[in-house]
Amino acid sequence: MDADRTHPLFAQRMDRLTVPATIAMAQRARNLRAKGEKVLSLALGEPDFATPAAVIEAAHRAALDGQTKYPPVDGTPALKAAIARKFARENGLDYAPAEIMVSNGGKQVIFNAFMATVQPGDEVVIPRPYWVSYPLIVQMFGGTPVYADCHEADGFRLTARALEAAITSRTKWLVLNFPNNPTGGTMGQADLEAVAEVLRRHPHVHVLSDEIYEHLLYDGLRHHSLAAVAPDLKDRILTLNGVSKAYAMTGWRVGYVGGPIPLIRAMTAIQGSATSGICSISQAAAVAALDGPADIIAQMCAVYAGRREMVVSTLRAIPGLTCAMPHGAFYAYPGIAGCMGRVSAGGHRLETDQDFAIALLTEQHVAVVHGSAFGQGPYLRLSYATSDDILKESCARIARFVDGLN
Numbered sequence: 001m002d003a004d005r006t007h008p009l010f011a012q013r014m015d016r017l018t019v020p021a022t023i024a025m026a027q028r029a030r031n032l033r034a035k036g037e038k039v040l041s042l043a044l045g046e047p048d049f050a051t052p053a054a055v056i057e058a059a060h061r062a063a064l065d066g067q068t069k070y071p072p073v074d075g076t077p078a079l080k081a082a083i084a085r086k087f088a089r090e091n092g093l094d095y096a097p098a099e100i101m102v103s104n105g106g107k108q109v110i111f112n113a114f115m116a117t118v119q120p121g122d123e124v125v126i127p128r129p130y131w132v133s134y135p136l137i138v139q140m141f142g143g144t145p146v147y148a149d150c151h152e153a154d155g156f157r158l159t160a161r162a163l164e165a166a167i168t169s170r171t172k173w174l175v176l177n178f179p180n181n182p183t184g185g186t187m188g189q190a191d192l193e194a195v196a197e198v199l200r201r202h203p204h205v206h207v208l209s210d211e212i213y214e215h216l217l218y219d220g221l222r223h224h225s226l227a228a229v230a231p232d233l234k235d236r237i238l239t240l241n242g243v244s245k246a247y248a249m250t251g252w253r254v255g256y257v258g259g260p261i262p263l264i265r266a267m268t269a270i271q272g273s274a275t276s277g278i279c280s281i282s283q284a285a286a287v288a289a290l291d292g293p294a295d296i297i298a299q300m301c302a303v304y305a306g307r308r309e310m311v312v313s314t315l316r317a318i319p320g321l322t323c324a325m326p327h328g329a330f331y332a333y334p335g336i337a338g339c340m341g342r343v344s345a346g347g348h349r350l351e352t353d354q355d356f357a358i359a360l361l362t363e364q365h366v367a368v369v370h371g372s373a374f375g376q377g378p379y380l381r382l383s384y385a386t387s388d389d390i391l392k393e394s395c396a397r398i399a400r401f402v403d404g405l406n
């Protein structure tokens with residue numbers, strides 16, 4: 001019964017919950033490992049650093065102090081106050097505690113927001129390539145994702161023209177995610193102003209601005225929040241963030257959002273019926289992370305920056321590959337159009353980027369995710385949130401794989 005979603009037990013919405021290609025690739029890599037092969041993985045969107053020690057100590061203290069009871073559904077007063085300080089300090093945004101809620105990771109913020117608002121007939125504009133969860137969650141609630149294409153030549157930014165073309169009278173949301181997963185693309189102040197100009201012409205469109213990679217920026221770039229660039233639109237914007245990526249805290253499951261009170265109340269009502277409040281100890285840890293020294297993030301960023309240089313320069317030197325310089329997050333998104341139609345040394349014909357990713361895994365034991373899993377191929381997504389040694393060896397194997405193509 002496991003895989004058979006047509007069984008009468010299952011609700012119709014399960015038909016729309018397809019298994020993301022990212023999960024399928026991870027499973028392939030696990031299968032190879034189970035056979036004893038040493039697989040190098042650049043497939044995970046997760047920092048390889050340890051959570052800062054001061055954060056872990058704060059969690060320990062909180063547990064010993066008895067912060068072990070059901071917390072409020074929308075977040076502890078201490079964490080909401082720390083989030084309000086963070087928004088003011090780092091984003092120039094003034095959110096009162098009533099305009100803030102804490103969730104089980106940024107992912108539950110998205111789930112709450114769309115569950116509260118999206119129904120059949122509604123459209124959600126999603127810049128493409130996209131993080132796979134956005135369309136999956138939209139579809140789960142019967143909404144229709146409408147894609148606005150972002151191109152390598154534009155640094156994978158969302159242009160005003162692509163946005164304008166995607167909006168209809170049925171559009172309920174625009175999802176913005178910059179710095180971007182999977183491309184590492186960023187949007188500067190002028191880019192966001194152009195988006196805001198379009199949104200002013202369409203007052204029925206709300207924005208979920210997913211800024212979870214805001215701190216992972218290179219080349220001296222500064223992050224801008226849409227709600228700060230366009231304060232007149234603030235009552236239509238949810239500003240999403242979390243501690244997973246910036247503080248290497250993926251397992252603690254703390255995300256948060258600032259937004260208009262009616263929406264925050266509706267999302268809190270949903271969360272109250274789903275998970276209740278977020279782990280009290282994780283919330284205490286998140287206070288320590290947000291109020292802690294900023295140089296922790298700068299140190300991780302400096303390491304990512306060095307890895308980015310190494311990965312991008314190696315990929316660019318491989319004939320048949322292109323690679324836009326990613327200015328944010330921890331992903332490179334090389335184009336592999338020059339490899340399509342060729343045959344690998346192991347005899348695999350490469351018609352799609354998925355063929356490339358599977359053949360690379362099978363023949364060189366390097367796991368990456370193909371771009372079409374994120375809506376745009378032929379590309380690959382490589383995460384450089386892993387050690388220098390693994391990155392060097394993986395890039396060498398990719399070069400060897402491409403060199404062996406006929």
Ligand SMILES: Cc1ncc(COP(=O)(O)O)c(C=O)c1O
Pocket residue numbers: 045104105106107108131177180181210212241242243244250253254255
């Ligand atoms: C673009 C983006 N948004 C949100 C998230 C959610 O992260 P979390 O639920 O760990 O806060 C992720 C995680 O991969 C992501 O890539």
